[in-house]
Amino acid sequence: MNPSTIPIVLIEDNEPYARALEKFFNLPGSAIDCRAIYGSSEQALVEIPKNPPAVALVDINLPGQNGMECIAQLKELYPQLVCLVLTMYEEDHLIFDALRAGACGYLLKRTPPAEIADAIQVARDGGSPMSPHIARQVVGFFHRSPPPKPDHSLTAREQQVLDLLIDGKAYKEIAHDLGVSIDTVRTHVRKVYDKLHIHSRTEIILKFGKKGR
C-alpha cells in the first residue's frame, strides 16, 4: 500500500550472504532500503535504538545470544518493529519458539531474494510471510490438537457447565451465572464426570484446558 521505501536491517553473521542480500535490496528502484548489517544480536541491540528500521531480518543461529532471544528483546523495546526470521533451519520447535518470541514471519534462506523482498512488503503491510513448508508446519500445530470433538453426548446444559468449569469458575459462580442452585450445578458436574470418566476439575482442565484462546 505504502509506496515509500522500507528501511530494514539484517541481523546475520554470514557476511557474504548478508552482503549479497543487501546489494540486491539496494538496487536502484528497489522498495527496500537495507540500512545496516549486524553480525551479532548484541551489536543489533546496541545499534538499532540509534535508528530503528521498520523491519528486521534475523538469523537464528548467531554467535553469542541467538536470534530468538534477540527478537524477544527487540520486540520488548520496539513492539511495532516487524521481525522476520531468515534461516536455514526448519525444525518445528525452532519455528514455534521464534513465533512465540515475537517473529511475524519465517523464511528459509533458500528463498529467492526477490521473494524475500516481497515478503518484507507483505510483513510491513500487516501480513505474515512464511515459506510454504513452514506454513504447513505451523498449520500442523493446530492439526495436532483434537478438540473439535462434539462427541461425549453431553447435554446442552452439561456442556455449559463444563465450559464454565474449564474457565475456572467456582460452583457458586456457575450457579449464579446459570441462575440455578449450587446443588444443581453439583448434579451436572457429576454427570459430566461420569460421562467423561474423570474425577476432578484438574483433570478436566488438563484434558480440555485453554482451547480456543
Next chain:
Amino acid sequence: MNPSTIPIVLIEDNEPYARALEKFFNLPGSAIDCRAIYGSSEQALVEIPKNPPAVALVDINLPGQNGMECIAQLKELYPQLVCLVLTMYEEDHLIFDALRAGACGYLLKRTPPAEIADAIQVARDGGSPMSPHIARQVVGFFHRSPPPKPDHSLTAREQQVLDLLIDGKAYKEIAHDLGVSIDTVRTHVRKVYDKLHIHSRTEIILKFGKKGR
C-alpha cells in the same frame, strides 16, 4: 513441481461466485481442473467418494452442516485430501477451528482468482497458503502464549512443586515424589501462590497449563 493439472472441487453455496471461479479455473491452459461444485456439505460428502479430487475449496458458511464439520469428515475419509477454506470471514476463532478441523490453508474470498489458483498449487505441493492477514492472526496465536518466561523468581524447589501441581498431582503425591512431608508441600504451594498472585490450582493450570505438549 508436478506440472499435470490438479483436480479440485468447490464446496460453496454461492452459485454465481462458484460458477465464476470454476470458469476461471477451467480456462484453456489452466493448471487447475475444477470438476464439480457442491452446494452443501452433505452433497459433497456423498459425491466426493465417487471421484475424489486432490484439493477441495470449502466455504465455511454453508446451509445445513457447516464447512468446518465438512472438512473434519472429509479428512477422516481422505486424510490425503487437501482442504482449503475459502470464505469471507476472518475471525480468529473461525480460523483456528478450521485449521483444527484439518484445513491446510485459509483464503479470503477477496483474493483474486489467479492467486487462488496459485494457492491451490502451493497447497498441493505441501504448502499452506493463507491470505496475509490470516497468517498474521495465526502467528498472533503464538504471540499470545507467553511461556518463554523464566521470571517469577521462584526458587528451584518452588518450581518443582509448581510443575507437579500443573501435572495435576495431589499434595500427597507431591510430598511422596519429593520425599518431604505434606506440610512442606503446603508451604511451598503457598509461596508459589503468593509470588504468582493466584489462589488456586485451577488458576495455575489455566495460566501455565499444558505448555510443552
Next chain:
DNA sequence: GCGGGCATCGCATGAACATGCGATGCAGGA
C-alpha cells in the same frame, strides 16, 4: 398414559485444598 431422558433441587459425608501463624536448621553475605 407410561417410561425415559432431562433439568432442577436437597442433604450428607469425607477428602482435598487454601491460608494464617509459628518454628528450626543451614548457608552465605554484610
Next chain:
DNA sequence: TCCTGCATCGCATGTTCATGCGATGCCCGC
C-alpha cells in the same frame, strides 16, 4: 557475628470439591 533467604515441619480453621442417595416437574414418543 548477625541478618536474610531457603527448605523443612507442624497445627488449625474454613472453604471448596467429589460423590452417594433421593425427589419433583416437564416433555416426548410409543
